[in-house]
């Protein structure tokens with residue numbers, strides 16, 4: 486049985502983008518000023534939100550995290566609009582119809598698409 490790994494990925498993203506990247510940047514003196522780091526840190530934490538929502542809908546966590554970092558508002562709206570894909574449905578216990586291949590809710594006893602019984 487597959488599982489969601491939100492917390493693990495969130496912690497990894499937080500570690501990489503909130504701690505390691507600013508450390509490297511400050512070592513290389515790419516950018517100066519505390520304001521930059523506060524903003525960067527804020528965005529790296531905020532980007533976890535669309536990444537988690539999209540991940541729960543079966544999307545790739547890392548790609549959505551970077552998407553959220555770059556275009557937070559667009560990514561946030563986008564992640565609310567998208568629907569569960571097949572990966573998410575399988576993890577959430579949706580059942581695949583052996584006749585038509587459509588996914589039905591876990592409590593369904595007949596396929597919503599073709600009407601044949603689900604075993």
Ligand SMILES: [Zn+2]
Nearest residue numbers: 582585596599
């Ligand atoms: Zn069916």
